[in-house]
Amino acid sequence: MFKEIEQKKIYLQILEQIKDNIIEGNLKSGDRLPSERQWAEQLGVSRATIREAVRALEMIGLVRCQQGEGNFIAVDYEDTLTQPLTIMFWLSKAKISQIQELRRALETESAKLAAKHMTPERYEKIEKICRAIETETDESIRAELDKRFHYEIAIASENIMIKNVLLSSASLIEALIKDIRIAILDDPHRGPLIDQQHHIILQAFQNHDPLKAAMAMSQHMDLIDDFVSQLEPDD
């Protein structure tokens, strides 16, 4: 008979407005938001309310706050999920191996899509990184290159959702196991094997063979699985 009257919290309304403005193109990465005082006046709300909205937006990585300078739309949304994912990890008392399984799922799908959409330019870029890994001797640089290898594949997947979730989970793992890449790359048993696996993945890319790329990446992930389960035995 009577409709329920529902008053959305103001900060959610502000979020809506920002979303709409971004979709319409009025607001884009790096843009500066109105100053809090000015904005509050425009919207007819108090500064405290604006600040609550800004705080919520900052939490999910959409807004970057710089004291004395202003509030800005984030330059990229890659880290939008890192914070929430980290929280979720702690709260649900998950184990590192579970994130690794998550990463495996995304990494293989990412490789699959990358093989599907691979372009000569991107292939060359990734292959160059691969070659650099083989010749580099400094372990921390090798680790950095390995990171870029996966990063470029994620880009080449042309799926921004997978890319972002993948990067977030990867950085969560790295935050939990400091220098995990170095530890894995540096093992003399694994080193050559990794280079070989990289080559198989590359080859799958070159042949636009999604299935083979996925399988190769999955085997590549096995290495990391082993490493993780080794330092985090099953209960």
Place this chain on the structure above:
Amino acid sequence: MFKEIEQKKIYLQILEQIKDNIIEGNLKSGDRLPSERQWAEQLGVSRATIREAVRALEMIGLVRCQQGEGNFIAVDYEDTLTQPLTIMFWLSKAKISQIQELRRALETESAKLAAKHMTPERYEKIEKICRAIETETDESIRAELDKRFHYEIAIASENIMIKNVLLSSASLIEALIKDIRIAILDDPHRGPLIDQQHHIILQAFQNHDPLKAAMAMSQHMDLIDDFVSQLEPDD
């Protein structure tokens, strides 16, 4: 020589405290937080600051705020990612097919892990849902059962990270395409095919065959892929 002095924003310090308290077991799902006034006094900060922290926590689904009642730790963290994922989707102007690809990656891995860890009790539960789907005629109930089918598999995967990301992306898709399940299930061509696919998945579970489960689920996802790409043609 000298370390940079960094004054973390207060709301981040509060987040840290909550995290620690949860990890130590002092704070658990559904628990009530101190009232804002009381809490502010305890921590020696103003209520506005407390509120900014609460707002940030609410945004990522960790805290539920009920006017006149109090602030509570969320009963589950399943929705921790839904909001950020939704924002990310809008901001990066992603396409629905990209979320679907994300979901595919997680759904197949979820099935794989579920087959690995399947117990008789869980199998029975899932099989029961499957049978109910076949006999049910009301399409909206069928859709609800289908949702539970996937939900139980996610639970059976025993990977809470994958489960939560999966559920978030699934609910994002459903938010974007209202009644997508009904639309897919209701197609007379697809109906029997779906039941058949469910059976294959079940069988893989029964045989503890991760690979087969993953493949079956992947084929199951093909159906949804088709549906999505049909109403969202490539650019």
Place this chain on the structure above:
DNA sequence: ACAGGTTGGTGGTCAGACCACTGACCAATA
């Protein structure tokens, strides 16, 4: 031309106030 301080604007925090809402208690009523 330049090193110095000044100044206006920004976000960060605070204190105190009022409103809307909830739940529990209690009195009046049928």
Place this chain on the structure above:
DNA sequence: TATTGGTCAGTGGTCTGACCACCAACCTGT
């Protein structure tokens, strides 16, 4: 007695106005 409706204390939601720390840009005297 059982139900209704009011009261009240406590909660989150919002507002106001103030002060601080910080930054960038503009002076200003050398």
